[in-house]
Amino acid sequence: MATFLVLRLQGPLMSFGSVSVDETRPTHPLPTQSQLTGLLANALGWRAREGARLNRLQERLVFGARRDIPGELLVDYQNAHIHKGEAAWRARAAGPLVRAGGDGYENAQRWRHYIADGAVSVVLTLEPADEEPTLDQVARALERPARPLFLGRVSCPPSFFLHCGETVSADSVSEALRLVPPLGADREDLYAEWPARGALAGNHDLALRVQERADLRDWVNNLHTGWRLVATGVLSMASESGGGRS
Template sequence: MPRHLLLRLEAPLMAFGGETIDNFGIIRDFPALSMVTGLLANALGWRREETARHNRLQERLIMGMRLERQGRRIQDYQTALLFENDQGWTTQGVPEGRAKSPSYAPQPDGRKALTLQRYRDYHADLSMLIALRLEPSDELPTLDDLATALDHPARPLFIGRKPCLPSRRLFAGWHEGESILDVLRSVPLPTHSPEGVRLQWPDGEGALPGDRVLDLCDERNWTSGVHGGWRPIREGRIRGEEKPA
């Protein structure tokens, strides 16, 4: 049976980013394929400019998730005072300014400024188990390379946003299974869950009674820097006492 790498995400705060609307940074219930790709690439020490490597890793990545502890959602309100001629650094490595507008108001020192506002959502005290494999399995990097990198990352790792530092070891071992769903169902739950736990996995990797098929946009074009395209996934629920068929 195929071998799968287990990844456990736990932190005081995590952010599974969704579509940003204006100044609202919303989050999803499950991490995006692009987020896990970026996490693994960061552990391997790849640079953001190595777009071909990122694209290929994302193409090979087959993963599913099990939400073991829901936690709660909180919203962080962030502000920054920007003066009319201020510039900030961007991920492109060049400074970027803002166009002059009537929004800039005079300050006591005579300069004009505005207050930049951002709202950022976070998951608090959530626990997520991820099962993943790579296809083809013999291409570099291998699953063993990923496991080594997660335990000895080239750079500090974070879960979604830079303040979201893991509170435990990310690499959670190995598990064999015929499919992603088989693995998610057969790995023992850490606690009894009579109400059940939610799962998300790729379509074609097993099915559950009553599950639903959705189209999900969570793949990043690492060359252009934007998300696009849709892939079919399944979402369902299992109870703690259920055993694999």
């Protein structure tokens, strides 16, 4: 039986990056492996340049997520004029993008997708459990983070503490999700995702399907790469399996 931390993700806006094409940046309905890795690392005070450390944390992270309140899709359309010689904003790691040739200006168009007024419950643990950072160290970091935490993007601050000491003990991720009371949900059946492989994967009978999720990151080379198998299904909250919560 494993111990899982319970995270409650809720805020005016959330964004869980999905596979993007050009400047259209969609959001997945639930958090991704790389996004949660970055969230935990930020709480611990790690830096983006610590690639090997981040890769190892991503490898150890075992989690499942449940959509308690679906929220609404919000698309932010951004349109900027870039004149010759001007720099467009880019992430610090990538550096500025400077328009070089031609006369006049170019339009830089972007579409950023967000979930508005949603709520997500996450259960997570680390394997192996005795390696640092331990689950207790992560819990303390989430309660008193080294830096501000965000729900996918800097423009998405949470509306409440992400972790308030809540844990569950269960034999699998799917079982742990069923033990966590929903956030403001008036339904008994809630969409969820959990690992399809591994000792803590859970009951495949609960899954509607198993699919590839391209949500891994090579933190050393600063690239999104790699995939994992994820079970997706609707969890009934009416009956709970064995286990415990605190």
